[in-house]
Structure formats: C-alpha cells, structure tokens
Amino acid sequence: MNGDTLYSIGELAERTGLTVKTIRFYSDQGIVPPTERSPAGYRLYDVTAVARLDFVRTLRSLGLDLPTIRKIADRELSLPDVAAAQRELGGNYPKIDYCPGWHSQPLFIQAWTELIGMELGKISPARRGSATLVFTAHSVPAAMAAGSPYVAEIHETARLIAAQLRHDRWSVAYQSRSGNPREPWLEPDILSVVRVVKDQGAEEAVIAPIGFVCDHVEVLYDLDVEARKTAEEARLGFHRTRCVNDHPLFVRMMADVIGAKLKACR
Secondary structure, three states: OOOOOOEEHHHHHHHHOOOHHHHHHHHHOOOOOOOEEOOOOOEEEOHHHHHHHHHHHHHHHOOOOHHHHHHHHOOOOOHHHHHHHHHHHOOOOOOOOOOOOOOOOHHHHHHHHHHHHHHHOOOOHHHHOOOEEEEEEEOOEHHHHHOOOHHHHHHHHHHHHHHHHOOOOEEEEEEOOOOOOOOOEOOOEHHHHHHHHHHOOOOEEEEEOOOOOOOOHHHHHHHHHHHHHHHHHHOOEEEEOOOOOOOHHHHHHHHHHHHHHHHHHO
C-alpha cells in the first residue's frame, strides 16, 4: 500500500477483515483515530492505521482490555510491562472467548416472528396476504461480504422467519450505507426496494430490521424517517417492526447461547 494513500472506513475494513462497526468503535475510543476527514466529513485513514488495527486485534486476542491497549498503542505502557503483570497474576486474568453465531437460533426466530406478526395484524385481512415483508440489515463493503457468511446468514434468518409466518412475499434489503460512494457496498438499498415493492403491486409493506438488535439511530432515521418518507411518496402503506431489544425470547436465547459457551469452556 502507498504510504500517502488515505482509505475510507470501508476500505480499511476490507483490508483488515474487521467490520466497519468495529473500526468505528475503535476510532470513537481514540484507539485508531482517523488521519483526517474528507470534505464530506467521512473518516480517512493512512497506512499506519492498518498496522495499528492489526496490532490492536493481536492484543485483544491476548485478553487485554481497551484502556490497556490504548496505553500500549500510545506508548504509555510497554508490552514487557503487561507481560510482567500477567506473570504476577499467574494466569488469573480475563481471557477473551466468543460465543457462536445465533442467526438461526429458534428463540431468535420466534421473537422476530412474534414482532412481525404484530405488525401484520395491523393490516386489514383483505390486504394482509399481499403485503410484502422487507427484511433489512446493515450494508457493508461488497468485497468484505464476499469473504464472510454475512449475506447467507441474513437470508437464512429471513427465510426462517417468513416460513414461521407462512408469508411468501418477502425480500432482503440493505440500509445505513456509509464510506466512499465509489466503493461497492451490498445492495439493494432499502429505499430502492420500497419503490420496487410498490411497482410490483403491493399496497402494504412491513419492514423488519433483522440485522439489528435494538432501535438505535440508524434504524430510527434510515427506516422511520427516510424509508417512511419514500413509502409515503409512493403511496405504499408502511409498517416498521421494532427490533428485538429486550424481548423475553431474545434475552432467553442470549442466556442459552452464553450458558452453552460457558459450559463448553469448563
């Protein structure tokens, strides 16, 4: 890579294998700050950010917490100091492990089925069968998605929910795109899909953000503001399913997944 080249957060994700959200989090924490910003306000990173991200990932795999990593990255603390502290603890320090994915867990599917069913129930019986379900997830750079099961898992989640609902009219769309506009990200975009749904003859659409677990700003703005406005302009009935948030079945599923992982680690 050219040392003078600046990379968008999406390009950085593609080169490091980390997600855009992870890099954005590290950036917000000051661990991997942007080199500068584009005229449009997008974060831009130089070649040192790639090396810094690789370094951070290595330290995380060793079980180090973010405050410690930041001190090491800022040269306020050395690796020998950390190693010495770990030796003094005799191995009694936190180690990082990860739970397996849960995109097809039955309780997760059931939670979404209940929430979407509530929105479908608000549509008159005469129009309910022809309503289109649109499942959304966060868009990511296409090159990064090509090397992961992300797309396949989103589609599998959507298929399982639609099957539980016995609703055949459904599609998947992506939202919350960011980064360099010249860089290909996953499509179709939710706004385009809303227009297509109307063009295909649907009078009602139920939007379900299955790629998100809580109703944060990306869901609230991209769907409740932008997508709703597009639907209104197209004269399409718009119904947005809330995220699983603290749904009891979702909480139970998380407890089961974590419990199973803890049991396997013993």
